[in-house]
Amino acid sequence: MEMEHINENTIRVLIGNEDLADRGITFLDLLGNHREIESFFYSILEEVDVEDEFKSSEAVTFQVLPKKDGLELFISKNMSQEEFNKAADALELESGDFDQLMQQQILSSTKSYGGKDDVERVRVFALDSFENLIELANYHFLDDAWCDLYQFNGQYYLLVFFDPEYFGDFAVTDIISEVLEYTHSTTVSPEVLDEYGKMLMRQDAIETTRNYFK
Structure with a gap:
């Protein structure tokens, strides 16, 4: 310093x-x-x-x-x-x-991840409905992840950042598999959501959903 x-x-x-x-x-x-x-x-x-x-x-x-x-x-x-x-x-x-x-x-800072030998640290997941997010919020495997909820073209998207300080590569891979049980992959990028999407919840989307929609 x-x-x-x-x-x-x-x-x-x-x-x-x-x-x-x-x-x-x-x-x-x-x-x-x-x-x-x-x-x-x-x-x-x-x-x-x-x-x-x-x-x-x-x-x-x-x-x-x-x-x-x-x-x-x-x-x-x-x-x-x-x-x-x-x-x-x-x-x-x-x-x-x-x-x-x-x-x-x-x-x-996470753009360097996602190569052939690295897991992606920033992932976007598409949700068919808000009820899918409520179901996902019943579980705690995303509690230490950064989760933003967006709405774009009439659909909900969950942007997740896996901080390498808390998540190893194997943990990220396992968690992504869990998340995909309630969501599905998408070609929509974080940049598109940031530019054109409407942010509904910042950072604590999972916890906020759990607190208000139990």
Whole structure:
């Protein structure tokens, strides 16, 4: 992790993927759990703000730019909303874009999988009806997977990302076989769903369905 003072009000912190791993944090944690995000950012602030210049201020803001090899975090103190918006624009990161950018990075980082010797880490499954998703939610083999539910051309699609940190190749193969008992394969790609589909549930589609449609 690298840190530098941009000015008296802003600290720039470069957090590599190895730094995230050392802290037991994954992109999925930051993407799906806003409490986890806040806790993580303040833990970084504790490390870099050795003289308590920022923690003692009335307002601290965080701006994040996902990078291929990690995150770029800007920590600022006592910024007005106008100053915050200008800084966010300068970083090409508007409020609310963090989840989308992180998801895009996850999808792009998995494109190397799926060759002859690797299982696919991102899979799209077609559902004949919503009842199929309810049936699938009765089981727990997708609990640690990232699951988005989309609707596209009048049909439901489940996009699943198998994080290699939690799923080995053999486990993914077995789980895909289980999922295909309630879904079927499709040629619709994640990029098509992201561009043209309507997202109905983000990340926790299985758990959300289980909680509301038991």
